[in-house]
Amino acid sequence: MKDISEYTNELYKRIDEKNEALGKRLSFKPWMKYAAVAAAFIVVVAAALVAINVSGAWRNDNLVHPNSGTETPGVIASTGSDGGEPDGSSAPDSENPGSVPGGEGTPVINGDSSQNGGNSGSENHGGQGSETPDKPDGTQTPSTEEPEVVIEGDFMKDNMPAVTYRIAGESRTFVYQKSSVIKTSESGDGKPTYSVVDRYADPDGATISVNADTGDLMRYDSNCVLTDYYEYLLPKWKASEIVKRIVSMTDVDSIGFDSAGVSVLFSEDRYCVTLTVAKGSIEVCVDMAGELIYFYVKSNA
Amino acid sequence: MDDCAARYRRYLEGDDSAAAEIMDELFFGLVFFIGRYVGDFHSAEDIALDVMSDLFVYKKFNFKVSLKTYVYMLGKSRALDCVRRRGRVTFTELSEAENAAERAELEEKVLADERKRELNAALCKLPEVMRVAVHLVYFEDMTYEEAAKVMKKSKKQVDNLIYRAKKELRSLLEKEGKIL
Numbered sequence: 270m271k272d273i274s275e276y277t278n279e280l281y282k283r284i285d286e287k288n289e290a291l292g293k294r295l296s297f298k299p300w301m302k303y304a305a306v307a308a309a310f311i312v313v314v315a316a317a318l319v320a321i322n323v324s325g326a327w328r329n330d331n332l333v334h335p336n337s338g339t340e341t342p343g344v345i346a347s348t349g350s351d352g353g354e355p356d357g358s359s360a361p362d363s364e365n366p367g368s369v370p371g372g373e374g375t376p377v378i379n380g381d382s383s384q385n386g387g388n389s390g391s392e393n394h395g396g397q398g399s400e401t402p403d404k405p406d407g408t409q410t411p412s413t414e415e416p417e418v419v420i421e422g423d424f425m426k427d428n429m430p431a432v433t434y435r436i437a438g439e440s441r442t443f444v445y446q447k448s449s450v451i452k453t454s455e456s457g458d459g460k461p462t463y464s465v466v467d468r469y470a471d472p473d474g475a476t477i478s479v480n481a482d483t484g485d486l487m488r489y490d491s492n493c494v495l496t497d498y499y500e501y502l503l504p505k506w507k508a509s510e511i512v513k514r515i516v517s518m519t520d521v522d523s524i525g526f527d528s529a530g531v532s533v534l535f536s537e538d539r540y541c542v543t544l545t546v547a548k549g550s551i552e553v554c555v556d557m558a559g560e561l562i563y564f565y566v567k568s569n570a
Numbered sequence: 571m572d573d574c575a576a577r578y579r580r581y582l583e584g585d586d587s588a589a590a591e592i593m594d595e596l597f598f599g600l601v602f603f604i605g606r607y608v609g610d611f612h613s614a615e616d617i618a619l620d621v622m623s624d625l626f627v628y629k630k631f632n633f634k635v636s637l638k639t640y641v642y643m644l645g646k647s648r649a650l651d652c653v654r655r656r657g658r659v660t661f662t663e664l665s666e667a668e669n670a671a672e673r674a675e676l677e678e679k680v681l682a683d684e685r686k687r688e689l690n691a692a693l694c695k696l697p698e699v700m701r702v703a704v705h706l707v708y709f710e711d712m713t714y715e716e717a718a719k720v721m722k723k724s725k726k727q728v729d730n731l732i733y734r735a736k737k738e739l740r741s742l743l744e745k746e747g748k749i750l
Binding site: 270273274276277279280281283284287288291480498 | 590598
């Protein structure tokens with residue numbers, strides 16, 4: 270391996286070569302004056318056309334659509350973070366997860382509880398999603414590749430939410446299993462951050478984990494070996510939305526969030542998410558439209 | 571302004587020796603970083619020289635990010651171009667042994683710390699995107715924001731990548747009896 274001074278000499282050589290090539294490219298050839306005149310003419314004509322268009326001389330006002338100007342915004346379905354209890358009592362203080370609110374909603378039977386770590390399995394076989402970087406010098410490399418992961422359907426199967434992905438041309442249906450919360454702390458500003466990972470399984474025993482924050486999708490085979498890793502933004506699923514809301518409403522550090530587990534229970538008309546922490550649990554049930562049915566905080570203290 | 575950017579300004583003002591100082595500061599690290607994408611030392615060396623010469627010829631650096639971040643962004647872009655041109659075919663170098671020796675020498679130059687070399691060996695078992703994130707943050711001492719700029723990702727994504735990579739590395743190193 271060469272010394273840095275040799276590389277520097279090589280650098281100077283390349284700089285000279287490139288400057289020379291650049292100089293040649295910029296040197297004015299006789300035929301270029303004709304090209305310059307032609308280009309100037311085209312620019313002037315194009316500018317004139319744009320000016321005419323902007324001034325409205327060619328605009329046909331009769332072409333305005335009759336319905337324009339009467340736009341009504343659509344209603345956005347909300348999962349209702351601050352809704353009160355069905356019996357009229359007030360919603361719990363989100364800053365005080367330990368206090369028990371007046372809600373007397375039916376207790377939720379926990380589904381299978383899952384601890385942190387939706388990403389189990391080794392992650393050392395990941396293939397990469399396609400990447401088309403912009404160049405920092407301003408030029409851009411256009412992407413011509415199809416996304417490798419496409420959602421084909423989002424529906425229920427055997428009363429469980431399921432999703433069909435087309436991964437690298439192959440269509441597979443995955444049934445929802447569970448959600449986990451992973452703590453992604455140690456960021457530059459020192460603040461802990463949390464991500465929700467949804468896990469799905471297919472009939473062959475393969476699983477996929479979808480990070481609801483980043484959209485990253487990891488696919489594992491039946492031996493829990495990571496087979497694919499895609500960086501692709503996927504829509505957030507509702508359970509993740511609810512867990513994120515619980516996390517955002519709660520002072521997570523004060524309740525020992527490290528040990529949090531998430532379980533999700535589905536029935537025909539509702540789904541309920543339970544977040545279990547060291548000091549208690551928080552349950553949220555919403556109907557299929559995403560409207561809050563009840564919110565329940567249970568303290569172990 | 572970072573030191574490299576100050577030197578670059580000196581170069582723009584006509585001080586050619588500043589180019590040598592920037593080379594001294596950034597070159598080997600850049601070769602090592604590009605090597606992560608392209609695999610072989612000689613291609614990485616060639617691309618790095620190209621990046622540095624473009625920096626001094628075209629003078630497009632606008633001082634909005636650190637010079638190091640900018641140079642690594644260019645390096646990554648060129649490295650991916652190179653990989654794409656090759657059509658993702660892995661070439662077997664005729665002088666593989668020589669290539670490996672040069673790579674090891676470069677590794678020693680860039681990673682003076684023994685622990686970092688152990689980490690580097692384990693990094694090869696991670697997916698490329700995690701490998702690059704760890705490289706930029708732990709080997710190049712970039713902030714998450716700078717690494718995110720080089721990788722064209724959000725800070726949060728880099729944060730997640732580092733978290734997962736660390737988890738994976740910990741288990742890999744523990745298996746080998748080396749604790750992080």
